[in-house]
Amino acid sequence: MPDLYSPYIWNLSTIQRILSDEQYIGTYIMRKTVVKELGGKRIKREEKDCIKIPNHHEAIITKETFQQVQKQSSHIKIKSRKKIEYLLKEKVYCGYCYHNLDRRPKKSAVFVCRYSEVDATFPCYNLAILEKELEEIVFQMISKQIEIIINSKQTDSIKIQTTQKIELQKQVKLYQQKKKLFYEQYIEGKLIEQQFSKINLELTKELEPIQNKLEEIDFQLQYSQKRDSFQNQIEKIVKYDFHSLTKELVDIFIDKIYVFKENHIEVKWKIEDFLQKR
DSSP states (O other): OOOTTOTTOOOHHHHHHHTTOGGGGTOEEEOOEEEOSTTOOEEEOOGGGSEEETTOSOOSSOHHHHHHHHHHHTTOOOOOOOOOOOTTTTTEEETTTOOBOEEEOSSSOEEEOGGGGGOTTSTTTTOEEEHHHHHHHHHHHHHHHHHHHHHTOOTHHHHHHHHHHHHHHHHHHHHHHHHHHHHHHHHTTSSOHHHHHHHHHHHHHHHHHHHHHHHHHHHHHHHHHHHHHHHHHHHHHHHHSOSSOOHHHHHHHEEEEEEOGGGOEEEEETTHHHHHTO
16 A cells, blocks of 8 residues: 555656666666856756766667657657646645645636545545635635734834833843942942942842843833734735635645545644744
């Protein structure tokens, strides 16, 4: 039985590539790529510039089969594929084997798990969902998240945290001034070393919880500002374009979509941390 989670299940393109590669008939090919400039990417050489050593290793394809495939391939014209752009590109995965679902552009485009096609015992065997249905489900889920985000907006939190930060900064500055003053008295000989060390230690102990609180408030303020900016962004989207699923919404909200049978889906949100802290 094939491994359900293996990334090495062969498809037609894999088999075609193997049948077109001389290495599988025992030929060792050197100097296949070259770097033309320092720090540049490797690019493929023309076949005439490669070095080939025949019968270098054991072949897994006979030369007769290889030549027959090349002869047939020379008569086949391969149309250049247009780059497919669709809303959920590279977002949809099988909820059972975790492989990307294939989008098959039929009359009504459908997402299918091609890995399950090799064995009917796989839990995702015959797993498929219409693209339009999936987009509608995802749009409804995003709509609910947007409702939560907008309703949870707390505009006063930034003002409160900013005020707290300013007050704490004043306290820190006051303690730093006191420490500086006592240090100057120590340098001038008005305090002996033991007196200065004792006072400095006491001030440091008093200052530490204030600095810790300042760091905590600063972190909260940064998070609140990020949250507020995100909420404003969402409000603009809702105001101007919120009638159907868009690429912008998908890119903002969706990390991965896991599809199960009976059109059940689970979403891994990009904003999961944001929602947990609402």
